Amino acid sequence: MRLPKAKGQVALAVGVIGLAAVVWHQTTAIPVSPIYARIGPTVFPTMVAAGLFVVGLMLLWQALRGGWQTEEDQDQSPVDWHALGWVLAGLVLNVALIKPFGFTLASVLLFACVAHGFGSTRPVRDAAVGFVLAGGTYFGFSRLLGLDIGTGLVERLF
Amino acid sequence: METLAALLHGFEVAISPINLLWALVGVTLGTAVGVLPGLGPALTIALLLPITYKVDAIGAFILFAGIYYGAMYGGSTTSILLNTPGESATIITAIEGNRMARNGRGGAALATAAIGSFVAGSIGIIGLTFLAPVIVEFALRFGPAEYFALMVLAFVAVSAVLGNSTVRGLTSLFFGIFLGLIGVDLQTGQPRFTFGLLELLDGINVIVVAVGLFAVGETLFLAARHRYGQDEIIPVRGSIWMTAEDWKRSWKAWLRGAAIGFPIGAMPAGGAEVPTFLSYFVEKKLSPKPEEFGHGAIEGVAGPEAANNASATGVLVPMLTLGLPTSATAAIMLSAFQSYGINPGPLLLQNQPALVWGLIASLYIGNVMLLVLNLPLIGLWVRILAIPKPLLYGGILVFATIGTYGISQSVIDLVLLYLIGGVGYLMRRYDFPTAPAIIGMILGPLAEQEFRRAMQVSQGDPTVFLTHPLSATLLAIAVLVVAAPQVYRFYRRNRPPRD
Amino acid sequence: MLLDRRLFLRSALLGSSSAVLLSRLSIPAFAQSLDSLKLFIPAAPGGGWDQTGRAMEYALKTANIVQNIQFEHVPGAGGAVGLPRFAGMRGQGNVLMVGGMVMVGALIANKAPVDLTQTTPIARLTGEFEVVVVPPQSSIKSMQELVAQFKQDPGKVSWAGGSAGGTDHILIGMIAQAVGVDPRKVNYVAYSGGGPAQAALLGGHVTAGVSGWGEFAEQIKAGKLRALAVSADKRIEGIDVPTLKEQGIDVELFNWRGVFAPPGIDDKQRQALLDLVDRMVKSDPWKQELQKRDWTSIYLSGEQFAQYIKSETDRITAILRNLGLAA
Numbered sequence: 001m002r003l004p005k006a007k008g009q010v011a012l013a014v015g016v017i018g019l020a021a022v023v024w025h026q027t028t029a030i031p032v033s034p035i036y037a038r039i040g041p042t043v044f045p046t047m048v049a050a051g052l053f054v055v056g057l058m059l060l061w062q063a064l065r066g067g068w069q070t071e072e073d074q075d076q077s078p079v080d081w082h083a084l085g086w087v088l089a090g091l092v093l094n095v096a097l098i099k100p101f102g103f104t105l106a107s108v109l110l111f112a113c114v115a116h117g118f119g120s121t122r123p124v125r126d127a128a129v130g131f132v133l134a135g136g137t138y139f140g141f142s143r144l145l146g147l148d149i150g151t152g153l154v155e156r157l158f
Numbered sequence: 159m160e161t162l163a164a165l166l167h168g169f170e171v172a173i174s175p176i177n178l179l180w181a182l183v184g185v186t187l188g189t190a191v192g193v194l195p196g197l198g199p200a201l202t203i204a205l206l207l208p209i210t211y212k213v214d215a216i217g218a219f220i221l222f223a224g225i226y227y228g229a230m231y232g233g234s235t236t237s238i239l240l241n242t243p244g245e246s247a248t249i250i251t252a253i254e255g256n257r258m259a260r261n262g263r264g265g266a267a268l269a270t271a272a273i274g275s276f277v278a279g280s281i282g283i284i285g286l287t288f289l290a291p292v293i294v295e296f297a298l299r300f301g302p303a304e305y306f307a308l309m310v311l312a313f314v315a316v317s318a319v320l321g322n323s324t325v326r327g328l329t330s331l332f333f334g335i336f337l338g339l340i341g342v343d344l345q346t347g348q349p350r351f352t353f354g355l356l357e358l359l360d361g362i363n364v365i366v367v368a369v370g371l372f373a374v375g376e377t378l379f380l381a382a383r384h385r386y387g388q389d390e391i392i393p394v395r396g397s398i399w400m401t402a403e404d405w406k407r408s409w410k411a412w413l414r415g416a417a418i419g420f421p422i423g424a425m426p427a428g429g430a431e432v433p434t435f436l437s438y439f440v441e442k443k444l445s446p447k448p449e450e451f452g453h454g455a456i457e458g459v460a461g462p463e464a465a466n467n468a469s470a471t472g473v474l475v476p477m478l479t480l481g482l483p484t485s486a487t488a489a490i491m492l493s494a495f496q497s498y499g500i501n502p503g504p505l506l507l508q509n510q511p512a513l514v515w516g517l518i519a520s521l522y523i524g525n526v527m528l529l530v531l532n533l534p535l536i537g538l539w540v541r542i543l544a545i546p547k548p549l550l551y552g553g554i555l556v557f558a559t560i561g562t563y564g565i566s567q568s569v570i571d572l573v574l575l576y577l578i579g580g581v582g583y584l585m586r587r588y589d590f591p592t593a594p595a596i597i598g599m600i601l602g603p604l605a606e607q608e609f610r611r612a613m614q615v616s617q618g619d620p621t622v623f624l625t626h627p628l629s630a631t632l633l634a635i636a637v638l639v640v641a642a643p644q645v646y647r648f649y650r651r652n653r654p655p656r657d
Numbered sequence: 658m659l660l661d662r663r664l665f666l667r668s669a670l671l672g673s674s675s676a677v678l679l680s681r682l683s684i685p686a687f688a689q690s691l692d693s694l695k696l697f698i699p700a701a702p703g704g705g706w707d708q709t710g711r712a713m714e715y716a717l718k719t720a721n722i723v724q725n726i727q728f729e730h731v732p733g734a735g736g737a738v739g740l741p742r743f744a745g746m747r748g749q750g751n752v753l754m755v756g757g758m759v760m761v762g763a764l765i766a767n768k769a770p771v772d773l774t775q776t777t778p779i780a781r782l783t784g785e786f787e788v789v790v791v792p793p794q795s796s797i798k799s800m801q802e803l804v805a806q807f808k809q810d811p812g813k814v815s816w817a818g819g820s821a822g823g824t825d826h827i828l829i830g831m832i833a834q835a836v837g838v839d840p841r842k843v844n845y846v847a848y849s850g851g852g853p854a855q856a857a858l859l860g861g862h863v864t865a866g867v868s869g870w871g872e873f874a875e876q877i878k879a880g881k882l883r884a885l886a887v888s889a890d891k892r893i894e895g896i897d898v899p900t901l902k903e904q905g906i907d908v909e910l911f912n913w914r915g916v917f918a919p920p921g922i923d924d925k926q927r928q929a930l931l932d933l934v935d936r937m938v939k940s941d942p943w944k945q946e947l948q949k950r951d952w953t954s955i956y957l958s959g960e961q962f963a964q965y966i967k968s969e970t971d972r973i974t975a976i977l978r979n980l981g982l983a984a
Contacts (some may be wrong), residue, residue, distance in 0.1 A: 012588055016329055023336055026351050030343075035821065035981045036812070036842050038618040039610045041343040041350060044602070048339065051332040058325045068323065070589040083384035087377065087555075091576045094559060099569055107559060111552040117381050120548035129549055130556065137194075137560050144187075145205045204703030211715055301862030302846075342734065344847045347766050347821035347982050356741070359734035359767055426856030476856070481875050484852040490703040496871075497708075499949040503875020566732070611846050615815045615863060 009063035016056035024049040086117030107134035165287055168515025171216060172523055177516070180217045181524050184224020185531065191225065192232020192244045195369045195561030199229040200486035203494070210497040216513055218494060220520040226487050227279070227521065230467050231528050234271045238459070239264060239542050240554050242373040244561075247430040247466035249368045249596050250438050253319065254451065254458030256372075261454050262395025264540040269400045270408045270456055271463040272532040277409075278416035278464035279525045282471025285420050287518060290475045297425045297476065302611035303622045305427050307632035309605035314639050315435035316598070318442040318451065321591035330590050333581075334598025337362055345610050357570045364599055369558045370575045371592040375582015377551050382583070393543040398536065408460040411441050415464025423472020426484040427608070430469050431600045437465035443639075471521070478514055480504050691929055693725035697746075697754040699739025701732040706755040709782065709914050712946040713755075713937065720940035722933060735763025735823075744771050746919040750926030753779065753934075757914035759824055761966075761973050765983050766822040777918040777927060778966050780934045780958035783947065784911035785869045786889035787828050788898065790882040792861040800885040800904045803865060804836050811842040817854045817866040821847045822982045824912045825867040827973065828888055830980045831908045832901070840979045858882060869912055870896075871951060893953075913955060915962065931959055 027045040062068055090113025098106040111130030112123055120126055171177065191202045203222050210218050233245030238255035251271065258267040285293065300308070320327030340351040341361030352358040400408070415437045422428040422436075441461040442451045451458055476482040481503035483489035495502045500510060507514050545553070562575045585592055616622040624630045694717070696710040710728060717723045731739035736756055743754045754776065764772050791797045797806065807814045811833070818825030826847070830840040846863055848854035851872040858866040859881055866873075866882075876882040877898075884898040888910040892900060901908045918930050937943050938956050947954055957965060977983035 009588060012584065019333070019336070023351070026353075030348050030350050035346055036844055037346050037610070038613040041346045041348050043610075044335070044606045045339055045350060048332055048336050048602075051328070052336070055325055055329040055332060059329065062325070068326075068589065070587065078386065079382045080385040083381040084378065087381040087551075090555070091579075095569060095572050095576065098559075098563060098572065103563065107556045110559065111556050114377070114381075114552040114555050115548035118384060118548040118551050120546075126548065126552065130552060133553060133556055134560075137564075140190075141564055145202065201702060204701070204707065207703065207708075208711055208714070298856060298860035301857060301860055342767070342820070344820050344849055345845075347826075349767070356734055356738045356767065356769065359737065360732070427853045476852070480855075480859070480881070482852040482855050482859075483850065484856070486703075489850060489852065493703060493708060496950055497711075501875050501951070504879035504881050505875065611848075614844060614846050617812050617844070 006063055006067035009067045010060065013056055013059035013063045016052060016059055020049050020052035020056055023052060083117040083119070086113050090114045090117070104131065104134045104138050161288060164511060164515045165519060167512070168517075168519035169522075171512055171516035172220065172519035177217060177220050177520065178523070180213075180221040181224045181520050182527060184221040185228035185231075185524050185527050186224075188225035188228020188230075189232035189235075189528070189531070190228075192229035192234075193236050194564070195236065195242050195244050195558060196363070196365050196565040197561060198245055198365075198487070199226045200490050201565065202229075203487060203490045207490070207494055207497065210494055215495075215498045215500065216516045218498075219491070219513065219517050220524075222491055222494065223517055223520055224524045224527075226470065226491075227467075227524050228528060230279075230470050231272065231275055231532055234275070234459075234463055234466075235268065235532075235539060236557075238267045238271065239539060240373065240557070241376055242554060242558060242561075243365065243368045245466075246364050246368070246600070247434055247469070248463070249364075249431065250434040250462040250593070251459055251466075252368075252372055253438070253593055254455050257452070257454035258456065258459065259540070259543060260391050262392035263454060263456075264543060265394060265398035265536050266400045266404050266456060267454075267459050268536045268539060269533065270404060270460045272529060272536070273400075274408065274412040274415065274460045274464040275467040276525055276529040277412045278419060278468040279471055280522070281413075281416040282420045282423070282468040283518065283521045283525065285468075286471055286475055286478070286521075290479050293421060293424045293472075293475050294479050296421070297428075299628060300425050300427070301626070302608045302615060303626045303629040304632065305425075306605060306608040306612055307623060307629040307636070308422075308425075308428070308432065309601050309608060311632050311636040311639075312432045312435045312601055313597070313605070314636050315439035316594050317640070318439045319591055319593035319597065321452070322589060326588075326590045327594050330585065330592060331594040331598040334367075334595030334600075335602030337367055337595070338364075338599040338602040339606070344607060345614070355570065357568060361603075362574060363562075363571070364596065366562055366571060366575050367578055367599055368596055369561060370578030371582035371585065371595060373554050373558050374576060374579025375586055375592070377555055378579060378583035379586040380551065382587070391543050391547075393540055398540060404456050407445075407456050410444075411437075411457040411460035412464040414440055414444075415461040416468040419465035419468030420472045423469030424475040425472075426476055426482055427604075428469070428472075428484075429600070429604060430466060430473070430485060432604075433465040433469045434462040435597055435601070437461035474521075477502070478506060478517075481506055691723055691751060691933055693727070693751060694723045694933075695727045695729060695752045697739070697743050697752055698728060698730045699732070699736035699743065699754065699756060699760065700730065702728075702730055706736075706757065706914065708950070710755045712943070712950065713916075716937050716940055716943035716946055717933075719942040720937065722936050722940070734767050734769075736760035737763050737767040737769040740764065740769060740771050740773075740776075743917075744775055744920055747921040748923075748926075749919050750922050750929060752919055753930065754917045754919075755914065756917055758912050758969065758973075761969055762822055762824070762827060762977060765970075765974050765977055772970060773917065773966050774963075774970060775920055777920060777922055778963040779916045779918050779927075779930050780938070781913050781915040781955055781962050781965065782934075782938065783952040784913040784955040785871055785953065786887050786893070786909075786911055787824065787867055788870045788873055788877070788884050788888070789828075789832075789865060789867055789886045789901075790858065790873055790877065790884050791865050792858050792863075793881060793883055794861055795864070795883065797865070797885075798883075800899075800901070800906070803885060804832075804906070806864075807833070808836060808838055811838050812844050814865060815844045815846050815863045817846050817848055817857050817863040818868060819847065819851075819854070820849065821845060822977060822980070824869070824910070826980065827976050828867055828908070828910050830976045831910065832906060834976075834979060835901075835906045835908050840976070841981050843980075855882075874951075911955060915957075934958065 090110040094106045094110040108130040112126040115126040191197045233248035234251045237243045237248045237252035241256040243249040255267045342359050418437050419433040422433040441457040473485045477488045483492045492502045698707050700706045714726045797803050833840045877884045886901045887898050890909045
């Protein structure tokens with residue numbers, strides 16, 4: 001039972017080392033001090049890359065030696081892909097639709113998806129609540145402050 | 159005496175019905191924008207600048223000051239209830255505040271935040287009234303070397319939020335510093351870690367990261383264990399109000415928070431978040447129950463909340479005495495002065511006494527208004543936690559979206575928010591603390607810039623940090639704070655007890 | 658066409674509700690006539706360009722030139738984020754972008770894919786000259802003394818100003834060049850925002866500082882900072898500070914602000930915007946705004962402004978190159 005969990009931790013540690021490599025690589029892409037600078041723009045990034053590398057190695061070492069205790073370990077629960085899937089779907093839909101269809105519609109969908117993921121079985125009520133919340137905010141922004149937070153299909157009806 | 163007379167005159171100005179109304183509108187609107195993550199007082203005042211064509215200067219400034227102040231109150235409400243900080247200065251509040259709220263102590267957390275803000279705000283205003291010239295003189299002695307030392311000292315606060323493992327805490331810290339370094343380097347104009355995206359040139363907004371790591375990450379985490387784990391939120395347990403013990407643990411934290419927040423707020427490059435970090439650290443060190451920190455310790459809400467309000471008042475010190483805008487909000491308020499043909503500068507107080515003193519008096523009034531408005535609302539606010547979970551988490555995510563997308567209308571920011579939310583999920587899943595990332599993101603770039611400025615001015619001589627007395631003192635305190643407990647432990651271990 | 662309609666409706670939405678109803682019923686889909694105008698601000702609300710836009714809005718409305726005015730803000734990277742979006746509004750005759758000299762530099766330094774010559778320049782409106790100051794307790798009393806120290810050991814003179822590659826940095830680069838110091842040797846200490854930079858000067862933490870006149874004016878009047886030179890072309894009435902040119906340094910620099918139309922508009926549309934801006938500049942409310950805000954009018958419009966944009970782009974590219982900030 002210990003192996004799968006440590007596997008995730010190993011992957012995470014490798015990810016941290018990978019991030020260190022990305023930071024390092026991007027640091028070398030910063031043009032070094034084109035102007036008179038005593039301490040150039042790469043000094044701190046280099047320190048961060050080194051720091052990430054060292055902690056990444058330490059995490060890897062810990063993970064390979066059986067891993068560390070997390071809150072999850074106590075209840076041994078698998079991931080609820082159904083709930084997480086719905087929430088993620090809501091986020092993806094929101095990003096995809098907010099430009100073409102406007103703020104309100106994208107927010108209503110996000111709200112309904114998340115609510116469904118968390119076990120709601122009343123999509124119409126969810127959509128209605130989401131509509132009041134998002135629509136209210138939209139008009140608060142646009143009327144009170146004159147700030148356009150994403151006009152789309154729904155907004156144009158009013 | 160002269161000051162008192164001037165202040166009294168200021169009250170005469172501020173207490174006129176129309177100005178009272180402006181103060182009320184201001185604090186209400188401020189609370190509303192403070193609640194929304196991302197929409198801060200600076201942007202709100204900027205959007206309301208056209209009002210300067212219609213309203214007289216005193217009315218407009220009383221309105222703006224109310225917004226500025228109200229935002230600080232509103233920001234802490236969502237930090238505590240929804241783990242969604244509305245303002246960067248209330249991020250730290252979320253750490254203990256949200257724990258308290260989930261344990262049914264939301265009422266007490268909101269109360270200690272509101273009363274602490276009131277107490278510290280009042281201390282700050284009194285300081286602004288009587289000590290402004292002295293404070294400013296002290297603040298101006300801070301150069302790059304001194305600021306760097308201050309940031310180093312603030313970094314010590316990381317040790318209070320490391321969580322169960324130093325290695326994982328440091329991972330989080332380095333990740334945060336990395337996020338903070340993204341964007342154009344101020345000193346040399348070179349883009350760093352922007353991956354060719356123009357949108358990243360100005361860096362990532364710390365609120366996007368805080369809301370992503372805290373609110374989005376937490377929601378994903380709870381979704382992932384929805385069917386199996388138990389996610390318990392207790393809306394109210396016991397009294398909704400603060401208990402006698404809460405008062406006893408809060409009042410010293412308020413005073414200490416004010417003492418840390420006001421002077422740092424008055425420093426032109428002090429930063430609004432730095433005092434909240436320091437206050438959190440101090441409270442954890444001084445608390446008789448440090449083990450409660452991370453699980454909902456009331457001092458961890460009382461101190462930082464007091465510190466951020468006192469610091470908000472501190473910002474007005476250089477603004478009103480020297481005309482120096484030292485925060486985004488102050489800069490916008492100064493540009494509002496200009497649209498009245500008033501040039502804010504060292505002579506502002508001499509040339510516009512009615513305006514300045516009216517403004518200061520309105521702060522006293524606004525502070526009382528906010529307390530009166532907020533305390534009765536607590537009962538209503540905590541009921542948010544009784545909302546059925548599907549609607550609560552749907553609402554939190556929509557809310558996070560509003561704050562991010564509403565401000566910039568940038569899909570890239572939204573993608574960033576969700577990606578950081580994904581990172582937040584992994585951090586929660588594998589028990590990495592998120593607070594060090596936020597501290598690193600805020601302090602990392604501040605420390606870097608000040609360090610490089612100091613080295614630039616000294617032409618590469620690193621001894622400046624030690625030859626400047628203030629800087630040396632601050633660094634010494636930082637070393638002591640870190641080393642003293644270790645040394646103490648070492649002695650305890652090597653010297654057997656006498657009896 | 659669809660795009661225009663969307664844009665129009667979006668702007669109408671933000672107007673007052675009665676205007677929304679009326680205009681939706683009566684105005685055809687194309688919005689070429691200038692009964693509505695959109696001001697595109699490639700910066701956050703509250704900054705200099707936004708302020709210019711707000712002053713324009715006030716003048717245009719008060720002088721009854723245009724009544725329905727909307728704002729769109731796309732902040733980021735000194736205008737480099739907004740400009741590509743603006744360039745995408747090809748052919749729209751009812752949009753004006755507020756921009757300025759800072760943008761020229763930011764576009765070059767950030768290697769933006771578009772530059773201002775790809776817009777339709779309409780007019781330069783206002784400008785602000787820069788000022789060189791030292792702390793009051795400084796032993797340096799004149800520009801000559803500062804230059805002498807600067808030439809002797811450039812590294813020893815630390816200059817505080819805004820972000821690297823910005824207007825302040827550019828001016829120092831020009832001064833260095835004019836007095837024969839390698840611009841790359843300038844010891845430049847960048848601050849974000851005027852407040853912290855002023856504080857560093859007031860506290861005597863740096864040798865000298867450069868900023869827009871407005872930023873330092875009150876400190877100078879109160880004797881908290883000592884002004885050594887201004888970057889104006891000639892002595893400014895009411896300001897007792899000599900120009901750089903008067904002191905033998907052949908440098909002049911205005912941090913100008915102006916308005917631009919999208920690329921690809923036809924001559925009729927361009928003429929309509931030129932007329933609109935011309936009427937505004939000559940109106941009393943605009944003149945009052947300039948006076949109240951202490952802005953200097955350096956009005957230049959149409960073809961002359963387009964020429965000016967070209968020469969400014971070349972001039973600033975050259976300076977940034979000498980500073981090491983442009984390829």
